[in-house]
Amino acid sequence: MKLTRKFAEMTHDKRPQDPHMDGTGLRFETMEHGGEYPDTMPQAIELIDAEGRSCIYVPIPQNGKVVDSKGFLLDADDE
Numbered sequence: 001m002k003l004t005r006k007f008a009e010m011t012h013d014k015r016p017q018d019p020h021m022d023g024t025g026l027r028f029e030t031m032e033h034g035g036e037y038p039d040t041m042p043q044a045i046e047l048i049d050a051e052g053r054s055c056i057y058v059p060i061p062q063n064g065k066v067v068d069s070k071g072f073l074l075d076a077d078d079e
Contacts, residue, residue, distance in 0.1 A: 025051075028047055030045055031044035044057065044058045
């Protein structure tokens with residue numbers, strides 16, 4: 001069985017807008033550093049838009065280790 005949740009369509013006034021299409025006002029801030037290896041790689045990055053809304057990107061762990069994506073192909077015929 002697959003559960004799916006339907007959300008109401010997001011109205012235009014609630015969507016993040018970038019009228020100049022150049023990312024004006026976007027800020028990226030690194031958060032935690034370190035992790036499994038002794039480096040300065042951030043373990044979390046916060047993205048903040050011009051209106052102060054934010055989201056935090058973190059690496060995806062699997063079995064307690066950060067996933068190291070080697071890339072993938074969506075369609076093998078595209079090569």
